[in-house]
Amino acid sequence: MGKKKHKVLVVDDEQDIVEILRYNLEKEGYEVKTANDGKKGLEIAKKFLPELVLMDIMMPVMDGVESCRQIRDIPEMKSAYIIFLTARAEEYSEVAAFDVGADDYIIKPIKPRALMSRINAHFRRELKNKENEEDIIKIGKFIIDRSSYTLHIEDLQVNLPKKEFELLYFLAESPNKVYGRDELLASIWGSDVYVLARTVDVHIRRVREKIGSQYIKTVKGVGYKFDMADQV
Incomplete structure (x- = not known):
């Protein structure tokens, strides 16, 4: 039996881009x-339940932001990796993308070889994470299960997009340890992926909105930590 293929969905209204990516x-x-x-x-x-989605933002019928929002509402898609492809480089567009659950953001024109390298690196990291990390962290009120990408706070299940979940998991693995933005970017997004430091801030804000602001503390001028003081 051959190796199972990873499934990728490409969504773009520019047919030439779709064909190149396919x-x-x-x-x-x-x-x-x-x-x-x-x-x-x-x-x-x-x-199809793809593991990775490449999606344009500006499209007819339904734009990429709304489509991403609804894809994240599909239970089986909460751990999928979603990359926005767009010609719009404004900061508000990037923030809007992350706010609806995107994991990455690439400005057109697309360089296929660089994009393929980025995608391949993502799946290599996924395999490494599955091989090397413990599946479940139990800490205070939290049960964080990486095998199913589920978070429970006491009896309540909280749904987090993939990168928000991985950020929380990473911080909770080493409670009270402070991580700088660059270290978080390299650990969660990978050193081969170009995203700005504000990406971390946006994801931290989103996690705090869902679990409570008291659990992830800002250490001014340094970075962030998962605070055990509120876990007793």
């Missing part, structure tokens, strides 16, 4: 589905 992804051995608008992408995501 060609390069299939050449790398990925199973690929495509769509030309956000609504169709959402319909395919519900059935």
